[in-house]
Amino acid sequence: MTINEALPLAVLASSLLPGLVIFILPETWIGTRTTLNLLGAVAKLVLVGILLAGVHAGEDYGVRYAVLPGLDLVFKADALGLLFITLSAILWLLTTLYAIGYLEGAPRRSRFFGFFSLCVTATMGIAMAGNLFTFFVFYELLTLSTFPLVVHRGTNQAMKGGTIYLAYTLGGGALLLTGIVWLHSLAGQADFAHGGFVASLGQAHAGQLQLIFLLLIAGVGVKAALVPLHGWLPQAMVAPAPVSALLHAVAVVKAGAFGIARIVYEVYGVEFAQSLELLAPLAVVAAVTIIWGSLRALFQDDLKRRLAYSTVSQVSYIVLGVALFGPIGTVGGLVHLVHQGIMKITLFFCAGNYAETLGIHKVSEMDGAGRRMPLTTVAFSIAALSMMGVPLTAGAVSKAWLSDGAQTAGMEWAIWVLWTSSLLNAVYFLPILWRAWFHQAPVAWSGEHIPAHGWRETAWLLLLPPLVTAAATLAAGIFADTEVSPLAWAQLIAGREYVGAMP
Amino acid sequence: MIDPMVWLIVLPLAWACFAFLLGPGRGARPAIAGLAVQLLLALQLAAGLNDSGAGAHAIGGWGAPLGIDLAADGLSVAMLLLTQVVVLPLAIYARTYFASYAAEARYFWPLAGFLIAGLNALFLSADLFNLYVTLELVGLAAVGLVAAGGGAKQITAALRYLFATLLGSGAYLLGVALIYGAYGTVSIPTLLPLVTAEAPDVVRLAGGLMLAGLMLKTALFPFHFWLPPAHGGAPAPVSALLSALVVKASFYLILRLWLGPFAPLAGIIAWLPALLGAAAIFWGSYQAICARRIKMLVAYSTVAQLGYLFLIFPLLPTEGALQAGIMQAYAHGLAKAAMFAAAGVLIEATGQDTVEGLAGAAQQLPLTLFAFGLAGITLMGLPPSAGFLAKWQLIEAALAQGHWIIAVAALAGGLLAAVYVFRVLRQAFLLAPVGDVRPVPRMLEWMALLLAAASVLLGLRGVELMQLLGVPAMGGAS
Numbered sequence: 006m007t008i009n010e011a012l013p014l015a016v017l018a019s020s021l022l023p024g025l026v027i028f029i030l031p032e033t034w035i036g037t038r039t040t041l042n043l044l045g046a047v048a049k050l051v052l053v054g055i056l057l058a059g060v061h062a063g064e065d066y067g068v069r070y071a072v073l074p075g076l077d078l079v080f081k082a083d084a085l086g087l088l089f090i091t092l093s094a095i096l097w098l099l100t101t102l103y104a105i106g107y108l109e110g111a112p113r114r115s116r117f118f119g120f121f122s123l124c125v126t127a128t129m130g131i132a133m134a135g136n137l138f139t140f141f142v143f144y145e146l147l148t149l150s151t152f153p154l155v156v157h158r159g160t161n162q163a164m165k166g167g168t169i170y171l172a173y174t175l176g177g178g179a180l181l182l183t184g185i186v187w188l189h190s191l192a193g194q195a196d197f198a199h200g201g202f203v204a205s206l207g208q209a210h211a212g213q214l215q216l217i218f219l220l221l222i223a224g225v226g227v228k229a230a231l232v233p234l235h236g237w238l239p240q241a242m243v244a245p246a247p248v249s250a251l252l253h254a255v256a257v258v259k260a261g262a263f264g265i266a267r268i269v270y271e272v273y274g275v276e277f278a279q280s281l282e283l284l285a286p287l288a289v290v291a292a293v294t295i296i297w298g299s300l301r302a303l304f305q306d307d308l309k310r311r312l313a314y315s316t317v318s319q320v321s322y323i324v325l326g327v328a329l330f331g332p333i334g335t336v337g338g339l340v341h342l343v344h345q346g347i348m349k350i351t352l353f354f355c356a357g358n359y360a361e362t363l364g365i366h367k368v369s370e371m372d373g374a375g376r377r378m379p380l381t382t383v384a385f386s387i388a389a390l391s392m393m394g395v396p397l398t399a400g401a402v403s404k405a406w407l408s409d410g411a412q413t414a415g416m417e418w419a420i421w422v423l424w425t426s427s428l429l430n431a432v433y434f435l436p437i438l439w440r441a442w443f444h445q446a447p448v449a450w451s452g453e454h455i456p457a458h459g460w461r462e463t464a465w466l467l468l469l470p471p472l473v474t475a476a477a478t479l480a481a482g483i484f485a486d487t488e489v490s491p492l493a494w495a496q497l498i499a500g501r502e503y504v505g506a507m508p
Numbered sequence: 509m510i511d512p513m514v515w516l517i518v519l520p521l522a523w524a525c526f527a528f529l530l531g532p533g534r535g536a537r538p539a540i541a542g543l544a545v546q547l548l549l550a551l552q553l554a555a556g557l558n559d560s561g562a563g564a565h566a567i568g569g570w571g572a573p574l575g576i577d578l579a580a581d582g583l584s585v586a587m588l589l590l591t592q593v594v595v596l597p598l599a600i601y602a603r604t605y606f607a608s609y610a611a612e613a614r615y616f617w618p619l620a621g622f623l624i625a626g627l628n629a630l631f632l633s634a635d636l637f638n639l640y641v642t643l644e645l646v647g648l649a650a651v652g653l654v655a656a657g658g659g660a661k662q663i664t665a666a667l668r669y670l671f672a673t674l675l676g677s678g679a680y681l682l683g684v685a686l687i688y689g690a691y692g693t694v695s696i697p698t699l700l701p702l703v704t705a706e707a708p709d710v711v712r713l714a715g716g717l718m719l720a721g722l723m724l725k726t727a728l729f730p731f732h733f734w735l736p737p738a739h740g741g742a743p744a745p746v747s748a749l750l751s752a753l754v755v756k757a758s759f760y761l762i763l764r765l766w767l768g769p770f771a772p773l774a775g776i777i778a779w780l781p782a783l784l785g786a787a788a789i790f791w792g793s794y795q796a797i798c799a800r801r802i803k804m805l806v807a808y809s810t811v812a813q814l815g816y817l818f819l820i821f822p823l824l825p826t827e828g829a830l831q832a833g834i835m836q837a838y839a840h841g842l843a844k845a846a847m848f849a850a851a852g853v854l855i856e857a858t859g860q861d862t863v864e865g866l867a868g869a870a871q872q873l874p875l876t877l878f879a880f881g882l883a884g885i886t887l888m889g890l891p892p893s894a895g896f897l898a899k900w901q902l903i904e905a906a907l908a909q910g911h912w913i914i915a916v917a918a919l920a921g922g923l924l925a926a927v928y929v930f931r932v933l934r935q936a937f938l939l940a941p942v943g944d945v946r947p948v949p950r951m952l953e954w955m956a957l958l959l960a961a962a963s964v965l966l967g968l969r970g971v972e973l974m975q976l977l978g979v980p981a982m983g984g985a986s
Contacts, residue, residue, distance in 0.1 A: 028878075073897060073970045113871065138900075142891040149890065152930075159868075159939030168934065175926050178890070179919045186903045186915075 010068040012056060013080040013133050016090065017126055019049040020097070024122025030115050039105055042118055046098040049129075053094045056082050061497070067135060075194055078142070079135030084498045085270070088339060088491070089132040089263050092346050096255045097125045099470040103354055104247035106466025107361060117157055121251070123150035128256045131263065136196045137185045137272065140264065144181065144225075147260055148174040154248045155241050166243040173227050173237035181224025184217045188272075191217075197267060199502060201274025211281055214273075218283050221268050229261025229324060230317045232294040239305075239313040246357025249309060253316045254350035262323040262342060269327050270335075270502050279330050285416075288328035292422040294321035299429035306367050308356050311433060312349070315392065318426060319345045325419060326407050334410025335499040336492070337403055343491040344391075344399035347477045351388035354471035355381050362463040364452015368437055373446025375438075378462040382441050384475035389434040391478045394427045399481035402492060512549040512556075513578045516588065516628045519546055524621020532614040536603040539617050543599050546624075547592040554585050557979050558972075577695065579634035582979035583767075586834055587631045587760050589976075594752050594845050594959070595624060601849050601955040602745035605856075615656050616746070623649035623749065630757050636684045636694040639761060640677065647673035647725070650754050653746045654738050665737035672724055672734040676758070679721030686714035699769040707773060715770050719777075725758035728781070728818060729788030732811045736795070740807040744852025747803065751810045752845035756837050759817050763833065767824065778822040785818030786917040793924035797931065801861050802851050805928055806844070809887060812921060813840045816902070819914050823905045831974050832901035838973070839894035839963055843886035846959035850880040853956060857948045863932060868940030870933075875953040877936050882960035884929035886967075889922040894966035 023045035030038050056066060060082060067081035082090065104121065108114055127150055130143030148171070156167035188203070191210060195202040203214060227234045241252060252258070269278055269287075278284050298318030305311035322345065326338015358381045359365040359374060375382035391398035404423055411419035455463050462468070485492045523542035527535020557580060580588075599620070606613035626645035633639045651673060655666035688694050690711050691702050703711060727735040735755070739747045762781075766774050792812030799805040816836050823829035853876045854869060855861045870877045886895035899918055906914035966973070 028874075071971050072968060073901070074974055076900070078968075116870075116874065142896075145890045146892070149885065153937065156934070156937050159937055161938075164934055164938065168930070171926065171930060175888075175890075175923060179923055182899075183903070183915065183919060186900060187907055190904050190907045 006068070009059075009064065009066050012052060012059075012066050013068055013082050016049060016052050016056070016082070016133065017080075017129050019045050019052060020122045020129065021126040024119050024126060027115055027122060028119035032113070032115055035114075038115065038118060042101050042105070042122070043098075045122065046094070046101050049094045050098060053087070053091055057087055057091060060084055060087055069135070072138075076138060077136070077194065078139050079196055080130075080133045080139065081135040081196075082133050084494070084501055085266065085339070086132045086134075088342060088494055088498065089259060090129060092259070092343050093125060093128045093132065093255050096251075096346060096350055096474075099473060100247050100251050100255070100350070102466055103250070103357070103470040104245075106464045107245065107247050107357060109464070113157070116153065120150050120153045121247075124154065124251065124256055126150075128260060131260045134197075134267075136194070137188065140267065141178075141181060141185055144228075144260060144264065145178050147228075147256060148178060151248075151252060151257060155244045155252075157245055157248065158243065160243075163243045166240040169240040170237045173234065177224045177227030177234065179224075180220050184220030184224060187213075187220070188217050197271035199271065201270070201272050201277055203272060204274050204277040208280075215281055215283065218268070218273065218278070218281070221272075222265060222287065225261045225264030225268065226290075227261065228257050229265060229320055230258055230294070230298075231261075231290055231321065231324065232297045232317070235294070235298070235317045238317055239310050242307075242309045242313050246309075246353060246360065249313075250350045250353035250357070253313065253353060254346045258316060258320045259342060259346060262320050262327075265324055266327050266339065266342075275330060275335075275502065284328045284330050288325055288416060288419065291321040291325035291328055292419060294318065295325065295422055295426045296429075299426050299433070302433045303429065306369055308359070308366060308368055308371075308437075309353075311368060311437075312352050312356060315352075315430070315433070316349055318430075319349065319392065322403060322407060322423075325422075326410060329407070329410040329414040329416060329419065331410055331413045332499045332503045333406060333413050335502060336495045337406030337408075337410045339495040339498055340406060340492050341403035343495075344403045344478075344481055347474045347481065348388045348391045348399060351384055351471050351474040351478060352392075354467075354474065355385040355388070358463055358467050358471065361467060362453065362455045363450045364454065368440070371437055371440040372444035373441070375441035376446050377450065377457070380460075380462060380468060381471060382438075384471040385441070386438050387475040387478055389438060391482065392434060393430040397479065397482050399478045399485075402482055402485045406492075512553040513580055513632050516546055516549050516553070517625055517632065519549075520621045520625040520628065524618045524625065527617035527621060533606065533616075535617040536599070536606075539621065540596070540599050540603065542621075543592065543596045543624075546628075547596055550585070550589045550592040553580060554589055554976055557582065557585050558976060576638060577634045577697075578632045579697075580632055582977045583760070583764070583830075583834070584631040585979075586973060586976055587756065587837070588628060590756070590838055590841050591624065591627050591631070591753055593962070594841050595749070597955045597958050598745055598748050598752075598845055598849070601748075601852075601952055604949045604951045605743070605745055605852060607949075615652065619649050619652045619656065620749065623653065623754070627753060627757055631760065634696050636687060636696065636699075640681050640684055643680065643725070643758065643761065644677050646754060646757055647677060650750055653749070654742045656746070657741070657743055659741075661737075662741050665734075665741045668734050669738040672731070676721040676725035679717045679724070683714040683716075683718035683721065686710050686717070690714070696764075696768050703769045703772060705772040712773060715765075715773055718765065719762065722758045722762045723781070723784070726755050726762065726814060726817075727811060728784050728814060729791050729811065730784070732788065732792070732814075735811060736804055736807040739810060739848075740801065740804040744803075744848055744855070747807070747852075748845040748848035751807065751848060752841040755810070755814060756841060759814070759837070763830075766821065767830070774821075774824075778824070781818040781821045782914065785815040785821075786913075788812060788815030788818070789917055789921040790924070793921060793928065796928040797924070799928075800863065802854065802863050802866070802932065803848070803861060805863060805932065806847050806851050809847075809925065809928060810840075810844055812925065813844070813887060816840075816898070816918065816921065819902060819917060820905070822911060823902075823909060823914065826905045826909055828901050828905040828908075831977055832898050832905055834977055835894055835901060835970060835973070836898035838966060839886050839898050842959055842963035842966065843883040843893075843895065846879055846883040846956050846963060847887070849952070849956035849959060850876045850883065853948050853952045854880075856952070857945050859944065859946065863935055866932065866935045867938045868936070869945075870936040872945045873948070873953070875950075875957055876948075877933070879953070879956040879960040880936075881929075881933055882957070882964050884925075884933065886960075886963040888925045888929055889918075892967040893964045894970070895963070897967050897970050
């Protein structure tokens with residue numbers, strides 16, 4: 006086995022092995038568990054760094070392994086996969102730090118961190134899957150490993166949320182499997198490839214291919230929370246804050262959006278998908294989801310539920326970008342995969358901080374929170390403004406590229422969708438900021454758990470991650486034009502998908 | 509020269525007799541040693557087969573049509589291997605389990621020995637009458653194991669089981685007699701060229717009788733009535749043996765006859781087993797979803813899972829259908845053994861046998877719950893597991909032939925399985941006041957986990973098993 010074959014496996018192992026060891030660690034071995042977690046996360050970052058440099062230089066990383074005759078598990082780390090891998094690896098480290106602080110003294114932490122690591126392993130597998138079979142294996146593994154995290158608290162409410170989550174995701178999995186096997190029986194074993202591999206089947210199978218596309222997109226659309234398949238997401242809010250952050254910013258919804266990107270670009274190929282008239286309906290579904298999610302978010306008083314509906318809306322920006330035919334829309338969608346991740350995880354970290362520190366769960370309780378917790382609220386504000394697409398933030402970059410993409414693709418209506426969504430984002434985020442900064446704080450915080458120590462408004466492990474991701478949100482906006490920005494990488498991918506057609 | 513085929517039958521008989529002579533409740537050690545050797549023999553046989561093709565052995569040097577022939581092809585060795593792989597961990601489990609139940613353990617080891625000998629002989633036999641003898645041996649030993657608990661309920665279940673199994677083998681024997689009357693032989697290789705599509709009605713009748721009898725013994729819906737009380741009422745290691753292996757024996761026999769001598773006649777009724785199989789999936793899953801007792805849930809899940817095995821019959825002419833069936837047999841065999849073993853631990857530890865009684869068990873018995881969950885993944889057919897590969901192969905074969913309905917039944921069955929598996933896991937994850945949990949020997953938990961892990965890991969490497977299945981029978985006819 007060469008280095009180029011071993012590296013993708015090492016990326017998987019760097020979270021799988023610590024996870025398995027953590028399962029059998031006794032509850033009280035806190036130091037060992039923390040060390041293992043952080044070692045795994047840092048090792049993964051180093052490995053991802055090597056991969057990034059290699060792929061940038063044009064190296065191929067991949068390995069295949071036969072499960073059945075004619076059925077291979079295939080891993081490859083390509084530019085598109087690395088976008089998702091890098092995001093997950095960085096946010097995994099931050100979320101691990103956050104979770105250590107968040108769960109301090111809580112019971113059943115070995116179980117929590119064990120499944121947490123499995124969840125990240127599954128995400129890595131999805132990102133590096135080289136064919137639909139491998140993708141499906143890790144897609145379902147993700148469902149299974151997140152269920153124990155959603156129901157971690159063990160209350161009846163948690164069980165209800167977990168059951169709804171399972172019902173949606175397993176149902177989606179069944180649709181996806183049908184589509185994958187059907188395609189496999191038509192096209193035989195085929196890996197993801199630039200420009201897709203089904204085009205060779207030609208227009209003769211157009212009807213079947215359209216139906217398969219519908220099955221595949223419905224299957225991954227459950228995780229991407231496309232309306233009307235989004236019902237699980239607000240329900241899954243019962244999970245602890247680090248899990249919500251992970252579910253909503255990194256693992257689950259992104260796995261869905263990423264799956265859509267893979268299916269459109271590397272299974273069907275954009276051009277062939279366009280010729281089958283599949284992209285326009287997908288764009289419409291994405292637009293409906295964007296508007297519907299924002300509308301529903303308006304009416305939520307529960308902070309985490311409002312953020313959840315906001316996720317429903319924002320993830321579909323990615324889908325919209327993918328569905329806009331043309332390299333500029335592609336860049337917009339892909340870069341939003343990263344941008345939405347860092348913005349949304351910031352918001353969830355902050356929501357967790359409010360709940361843990363002051364017992365705030367509702368928007369109506371936010372009065373004066375900014376004075377008591379200025380640093381958290383600054384981070385929250387940056388992320389919220391970025392969601393609206395205020396200049397100099399990551400959100401503005403995504404929106405600019407998406408709008409340009411819509412223009413080039415001749416779908417001007419999509420620009421209106423984006424503007425409406427920005428407006429709605431402002432309507433549901435600005436009142437929160439207003440309350441937090443400008444309303445009078447109550448005399449005493451009824452649910453205050455963590456007292457302030459000087460400038461340190463809450464435990465430092467809770468404070469650090471949102472500040473880092475908020476800074477990243479700004480950096481991704483301000484330094485978008487540099488070599489090392491997510492935008493530059495998205496352009497690299499788009500350049501490889503549309504060979505020679507880059508502006 | 510040591511022929512592994514002969515020893516695979518003689519060894520279990522030997523340790524069974526030895527255990528009987530040692531007296532009630534004894535003989536676990538020689539049994540486990542014997543089973544370990546059997547596993548090696550089965551592996552040796554499989555390796556030999558992969559290298560050199562099918563093997564045959566004439567006992568006492570008398571070949572067919574006079575003597576007793578033993579024959580091994582890919583299909584039979586695959587089943588042999590499954591049997592030995594499942595039984596060894598279960599025997600280790602049983603040894604610890606029965607340490608605290610002296611009464612139920614009295615005849616376990618001798619009966620288990622006869623059961624294994626019967627199974628191994630069944631997989632290796634090549635003539636219809638010998639198959640009947642082994643079938644009867646397996647059935648009677650299994651009834652004995654169910655009755656060994658001695659409770660009124662267990663005796664009732666055992667009597668019902670006895671009735672079903674005798675009726676089943678009676679119908680089969682009648683079929684064999686008719687075949688003998690028609691062709692004057694019961695050797696499968698000799699029959700192969702004789703039975704043609706223009707066979708007389710009496711042969712069709714014989715085939716029908718044999719099929720019906722074997723379906724009754726496999727507990728295919730609607731003949732499943734005897735299975736849940738028998739499997740749900742027996743001690744955990746016995747339930748595991750019965751659910752994982754015994755029902756597979758009669759399934760193997762149906763498959764063997766279907767692919768062998770009756771192949772020219774089988775085409776017309778191929779949809780009958782498939783329809784019954786689909787009904788079994790829905791009915792068994794529904795009953796499992798409603799079951800109050802955890803072992804009844806697992807037993808009804810067996811009824812449902814057996815349904816998948818019969819979905820393959822309309823697809824058998826296609827490449828991949830047989831492979832799907834055997835992969836499913838492996839998946840279910842390993843996972844169900846693990847699940848009954850885990851259920852045994854749960855009942856033993858909480859002192860209750862209802863699903864409700866499991867509240868909070870995840871905190872106290874994480875290892876067992878993990879085993880139950882892994883086995884559940886296989887039963888739901890989620891990746892990575894043997895159950896998933898089986899489902900993949902089944903759906904692919906179904907779609908290749910355009911039989912949509914089979915793919916839909918398999919997928920729906922997986923979702924229904926998720927409902928009853930997560931019913932248990934949900935309950936176990938509930939926060940509950942820490943009840944009285946009796947300490948359970950760790951060995952029990954580890955054996956359940958080992959079996960469950962095997963069912964999942966097989967999902968990562970099925971190439972060798974598929975290669976083994978490809979080895980044809982002597983004469984290359986099947």
